Amino acid sequence: MAFNFNWSPLTADAGFYERARDLLTTALNKSPKPPIIVDDIFVTEFNLGSVPPDLEILEIGDLAEDRFRGIFKMCYSGDAFLTLKTRVQANPLNTYLSGKPGFASPEPLSASSSLTIPLQITLSEIKLSAFIIVVFSKQKGLTLVFRNDPLESLKVSSTFDSIPFVRDYLQRTIEQKLRDLMMDELPAIIHRLSLQIWCPDQIIKEDEEQKEAVDHTVNPLSTPPLDAVDAEGHLLDPAAISELSLEAGTEPQSLFSQKSLFKLTSLTSTQETSALFTPSIKEVMYRAWAGPSDRFDTAGTPGPATPSLHRTTSYTNGTAHTYTFSDTASQDQGNLPSRPSLVSLNSATAGLSLGSGRHSKAGRKKKTRVVNLRGKTSSEGESEAGESSETASTSAAPASEPVMSHPILEVPEEDMPSNASKVRFGGAHPRRPSFRGDREPAKVSEAPVPSIEISSPNTTQKQASRQSSPVDIKVPADWSRPRAPSEISPSVILEQAWVMKMAGEIARRVYDEKNRNPQFWEERDDTPPPAYEPRS
Amino acid sequence: MREFMQYVRNAFYGATGWNEDNSYKDLNVTARELIDFPLPRGIRLSLSSLATPHFATSYQLCNVGVVDGSISYLHSSVPLTAVPAQSDKIPLGALMRSYRGLHQLGTRGGAQWSWETEPQAGTTPQIPAVADMRPIPNKDKSSLLYGRLYLPQSLLEAMVIKRFSSALQVQMSAVSEQSLRNGGTMLSVVQYDKGKYGLEGLYSTDGGLLGLRGLYNFGGDASGTAANSQNGPGSQESAEKERIYGRFSVGGELYYGTLNKSGGMSLGARFATLPTHKGTPLTATLTINPLMGNINTTYAVLAKDFLAMATRMEFNVYSYESDWAVGLELWSNRRPAGFLLGADPSLHLESDEPEPPKKKDRSFRAKMEWRLDDPEPEPAKVEKPEGKTQEYLGVFKARLNSNLNLGLVWEGRVKSLIFSLGTGVDLHKLGEPFRSLGLEVQYSS
Numbered sequence: 001m002a003f004n005f006n007w008s009p010l011t012a013d014a015g016f017y018e019r020a021r022d023l024l025t026t027a028l029n030k031s032p033k034p035p036i037i038v039d040d041i042f043v044t045e046f047n048l049g050s051v052p053p054d055l056e057i058l059e060i061g062d063l064a065e066d067r068f069r070g071i072f073k074m075c076y077s078g079d080a081f082l083t084l085k086t087r088v089q090a091n092p093l094n095t096y097l098s099g100k101p102g103f104a105s106p107e108p109l110s111a112s113s114s115l116t117i118p119l120q121i122t123l124s125e126i127k128l129s130a131f132i133i134v135v136f137s138k139q140k141g142l143t144l145v146f147r148n149d150p151l152e153s154l155k156v157s158s159t160f161d162s163i164p165f166v167r168d169y170l171q172r173t174i175e176q177k178l179r180d181l182m183m184d185e186l187p188a189i190i191h192r193l194s195l196q197i198w199c200p201d202q203i204i205k206e207d208e209e210q211k212e213a214v215d216h217t218v219n220p221l222s223t224p225p226l227d228a229v230d231a232e233g234h235l236l237d238p239a240a241i242s243e244l245s246l247e248a249g250t251e252p253q254s255l256f257s258q259k260s261l262f263k264l265t266s267l268t269s270t271q272e273t274s275a276l277f278t279p280s281i282k283e284v285m286y287r288a289w290a291g292p293s294d295r296f297d298t299a300g301t302p303g304p305a306t307p308s309l310h311r312t313t314s315y316t317n318g319t320a321h322t323y324t325f326s327d328t329a330s331q332d333q334g335n336l337p338s339r340p341s342l343v344s345l346n347s348a349t350a351g352l353s354l355g356s357g358r359h360s361k362a363g364r365k366k367k368t369r370v371v372n373l374r375g376k377t378s379s380e381g382e383s384e385a386g387e388s389s390e391t392a393s394t395s396a397a398p399a400s401e402p403v404m405s406h407p408i409l410e411v412p413e414e415d416m417p418s419n420a421s422k423v424r425f426g427g428a429h430p431r432r433p434s435f436r437g438d439r440e441p442a443k444v445s446e447a448p449v450p451s452i453e454i455s456s457p458n459t460t461q462k463q464a465s466r467q468s469s470p471v472d473i474k475v476p477a478d479w480s481r482p483r484a485p486s487e488i489s490p491s492v493i494l495e496q497a498w499v500m501k502m503a504g505e506i507a508r509r510v511y512d513e514k515n516r517n518p519q520f521w522e523e524r525d526d527t528p529p530p531a532y533e534p535r536s
Numbered sequence: 537m538r539e540f541m542q543y544v545r546n547a548f549y550g551a552t553g554w555n556e557d558n559s560y561k562d563l564n565v566t567a568r569e570l571i572d573f574p575l576p577r578g579i580r581l582s583l584s585s586l587a588t589p590h591f592a593t594s595y596q597l598c599n600v601g602v603v604d605g606s607i608s609y610l611h612s613s614v615p616l617t618a619v620p621a622q623s624d625k626i627p628l629g630a631l632m633r634s635y636r637g638l639h640q641l642g643t644r645g646g647a648q649w650s651w652e653t654e655p656q657a658g659t660t661p662q663i664p665a666v667a668d669m670r671p672i673p674n675k676d677k678s679s680l681l682y683g684r685l686y687l688p689q690s691l692l693e694a695m696v697i698k699r700f701s702s703a704l705q706v707q708m709s710a711v712s713e714q715s716l717r718n719g720g721t722m723l724s725v726v727q728y729d730k731g732k733y734g735l736e737g738l739y740s741t742d743g744g745l746l747g748l749r750g751l752y753n754f755g756g757d758a759s760g761t762a763a764n765s766q767n768g769p770g771s772q773e774s775a776e777k778e779r780i781y782g783r784f785s786v787g788g789e790l791y792y793g794t795l796n797k798s799g800g801m802s803l804g805a806r807f808a809t810l811p812t813h814k815g816t817p818l819t820a821t822l823t824i825n826p827l828m829g830n831i832n833t834t835y836a837v838l839a840k841d842f843l844a845m846a847t848r849m850e851f852n853v854y855s856y857e858s859d860w861a862v863g864l865e866l867w868s869n870r871r872p873a874g875f876l877l878g879a880d881p882s883l884h885l886e887s888d889e890p891e892p893p894k895k896k897d898r899s900f901r902a903k904m905e906w907r908l909d910d911p912e913p914e915p916a917k918v919e920k921p922e923g924k925t926q927e928y929l930g931v932f933k934a935r936l937n938s939n940l941n942l943g944l945v946w947e948g949r950v951k952s953l954i955f956s957l958g959t960g961v962d963l964h965k966l967g968e969p970f971r972s973l974g975l976e977v978q979y980s981s
Contacts, residue, residue, distance in 0.1 A: 090828065091800065091827075091828050092796065092798035093798065093799070096743060096745070096796070100716075100721065100742060101691075101693075101716070103709055104709045104711045104721050104723040104740070105723070106723060106745060107561055108747070108789060108800065108802070109561055109563055109564070109749075109789055109804060110802035110823040110824070110825045110830060111791055111800035111825060112800060113825045113828055113830035113850070113852075114830075115829065115830065115852055115854060116855060116857065117854075165798060
């Protein structure tokens with residue numbers, strides 16, 4: 001991937017330098033000035049030069065048409081320069097006395113008389129080296145943050161170059177000031193500039209926006225924990241969480257157990273004070289245990305699958321029939337897994353390449369940044385319905401799961417985006433989720449999908465709804481949910497038998513397939529899901 | 537208005553016979569005090585006491601937006617017995633008068649600090665009265681300790697003055713506060729006063745500043761004493777002394793910061809009339825800072841006994857910046873807010889003219905005898921003590937500088953409280969002219 005930056009068009013805009021000068025002037029005069037500077041600082045000349053900075057992409061966290069997030073390494077040693085004008089106090093004794101208590105002052109008679117001199121400072125040969133975090137969104141503008149102190153070196157030339165004391169003082173003062181400017185003011189300036197360029201209407205209500213943004217970041221209820229407990233440690237149901245709000249004055253801490261918070265605090269403090277005592281916290285994986293736990297994972301124990309188990313507890317009843325299916329299937333295999341059906345379903349259907357072990361790893365590494373290539377997937381001819389539902393599911397945080405109008409179709413897909421995105425890095429393997437697997441027979445033809453029978457009504461619904469309108473997708477998807485259980489409920493035994501038969505059939509086919517194409521299966525780095533282990 | 541502790545410190549200088557004027561630092565102090573007098577800000581109450589002749593305390597409570605205060609203690613090894621410390625007896629001139637006449641040179645021990653510096657109508661305030669204190673035997677080894685704690689800020693000021701001989705004195709002052717670099721700063725000053733010249737060396741821990749100041753007096757009484765010692769009275773020089781009614785002083789200062797490698801210097805000269813001069817007392821100074829190109833001239837005059845004025849002009853030959861300021865001090869013997877305090881019985885008695893004797897009727901016996909009464913003996917005329925009645929009760933000070941900042945202060949005594957009421961006015965912004973407003977109340981016992 002390569003980016004092409006145009007450095008010169010910045011200067012093509014006639015008003016750019018004027019705007020930048022004004023912004024710099026206000027920024028420089030905002031903070032209290034050292035006593036040697038007795039007047040406002042004016043930026044008279046400002047030029048970015050012709051040499052662009054070197055940018056190295058270290059990481060891209062998010063990439064879309066309207067937003068971008070990434071980390072860059074920037075090196076700059078170009079010919080940009082900046083000229084400031086101000087007035088300085090030339091008498092060192094005068095600046096020495098300012099800010100000193102009068103009681104112990106030497107009280108010079110006239111030796112401290114002031115002499116102010118107009119000063120012109122030119123900053124050139126600026127050498128920068130920094131890690132930059134860039135976050136861009138069309139709505140919020142561009143945010144740029146320096147991760148470290150960007151200023152490497154700088155040449156300050158002024159009217160006082162012949163006097164070494166003043167020159168050194170100015171060099172030191174200006175370097176310090178510039179560091180502050182880079183770290184604190186420049187992000188704000190760039191943000192304001194970007195707002196002017198991309199969303200001028202936002203500037204008017206910028207203050208309100210910032211206030212709102214602060215509110216959003218502060219609100220802990222927007223992202224409640226997966227398993228919220230009250231002060232006594234009892235589980236809270238999601239409806240209760242959604243009822244909670246900061247405005248209502250409910251204590252947000254009550255979502256988290258006081259005991260756990262206390263333990264966490266003591267844990268942090270022990271790490272800070274290097275105390276030997278480590279409080280034991282229930283259901284917590286300590287980093288020191290990481291080695292053994294990895295071995296634990298590969299042994300196929302249900303441990304890694306607990307996150308998805310936890311998630312299923314907060315699901316609505318609509319997922320029930322999916323459960324029955326996989327459970328029966330696994331029972332049919334005579335191997336009762338503690339692993340929830342969703343996992344096995346996904347790993348078996350959506351990508352044969354996806355081992356359960358990899359999946360569990362993906363579950364643990366959920367915080368790794370992921371490039372979202374949704375634009376590309378849609379170009380592959382995916383149905384609009386699928387895309388829209390997937391968008392809904394990706395945007396749906398766990399907090400939104402209890403919403404009852406959620407289509408059942410999305411429930412199995414809840415885990416899809418993370419899996420699918422992982423697969424995309426894998427490259428050649430199909431990344432179709434289970435319910436769309438049947439429409440890509442070329443890729444999964446060798447491995448018949450176990451969910452064919454169940455998902456086929458859904459897909460037909462989908463195709464039907466696609467012809468009508470993509471907006472209506474939720475309605476048919478919704479009424480597909482009662483249908484599926486209704487098929488089961490009149491003749492449960494029949495259905496069970498059918499499901500068992502199907503599962504057996506699938507397992508047999510999978511076994512055959514594996515025999516036929518052993519190296520394909522060997523690509524999987526881990527053991528297959530227990531439900532589909534070949535029967536001996 | 538000087539603070540009580542400064543008043544006591546001056547009293548200490550007076551009791552030990554230290555001439556604080558003989559320092560280059562105070563070359564233009566007269567004009568400075570007439571122009572740069574402090575404006576009271578907010579409300580400040582001080583309660584002070586000279587509890588014993590050796591020990592003084594002062595408590596202060598200020599309210600400038602926030603309430604804060606200070607506690608200060610002072611210990612003097614010299615008993616300050618004759619110092620009037622009660623606020624209804626303190627001479628106002630010692631607290632408030634800005635125009636400072638010169639002290640006599642080389643008369644240490646002879647002419648002490650005059651407690652009667654309070655100006656009185658008809659008398660020249662500059663003549664130091666003969667001290668009514670008994671001579672202090674160990675004043676050459678006297679010392680003064682002073683400490684002050686500002687409470688919410690936890691700022692501590694401390695000062696030690698130690699006299700080693702009649703001509704040598706060491707002053708050390710220190711400030712301790714958290715916000716200062718290194719937690720505080722300390723200044724030591726060694727003062728050597730030989731009458732004809734005075735030398736000062738100083739060292740400040742802040743930046744390692746070294747300083748040297750010197751002042752040399754000639755003309756007037758300074759040369760007179762020399763002439764007297766050399767060839768006795770009646771010579772030609774005594775005639776010249778009659779012609780020149782003042783004393784010339786020249787001096788200079790030099791500073792060097794050892795840590796920041798910076799320095800500064802200035803030169804200065806002063807002409808001041810002697811206290812014995814019968815004409816208008818005046819003081820004129822000129823200081824030059826050759827490094828920074830700054831020229832500063834002041835002129836202060838005691839036009840009338842109740843009126844003193846001063847001007848100051850500054851000019852910088854490098855940057856062509858200039859500055860001027862004028863100050864004025866007007867004493868009044870009017871009772872402040874007299875209409876409010878008209879019921880004061882003592883004032884009433886004082887101000888009342890003695891009743892003219894009523895024309896008596898003829899006595900009964902005289903009527904009986906058909907003759908007039910014998911003429912009564914003439915009542916003896918009561919001599920009114922001029923000085924006592926025309927005591928100054930307050931002073932009005934004003935200043936104006938080139939930025940058109942006007943400062944106005946009224947200071948005076950009401951009963952046994954000493955008030956200072958002041959405001960700063962910015963004439964550029966007549967819409968909201970009052971920049972600051974303050975009231976200081978001082979009581980001491």
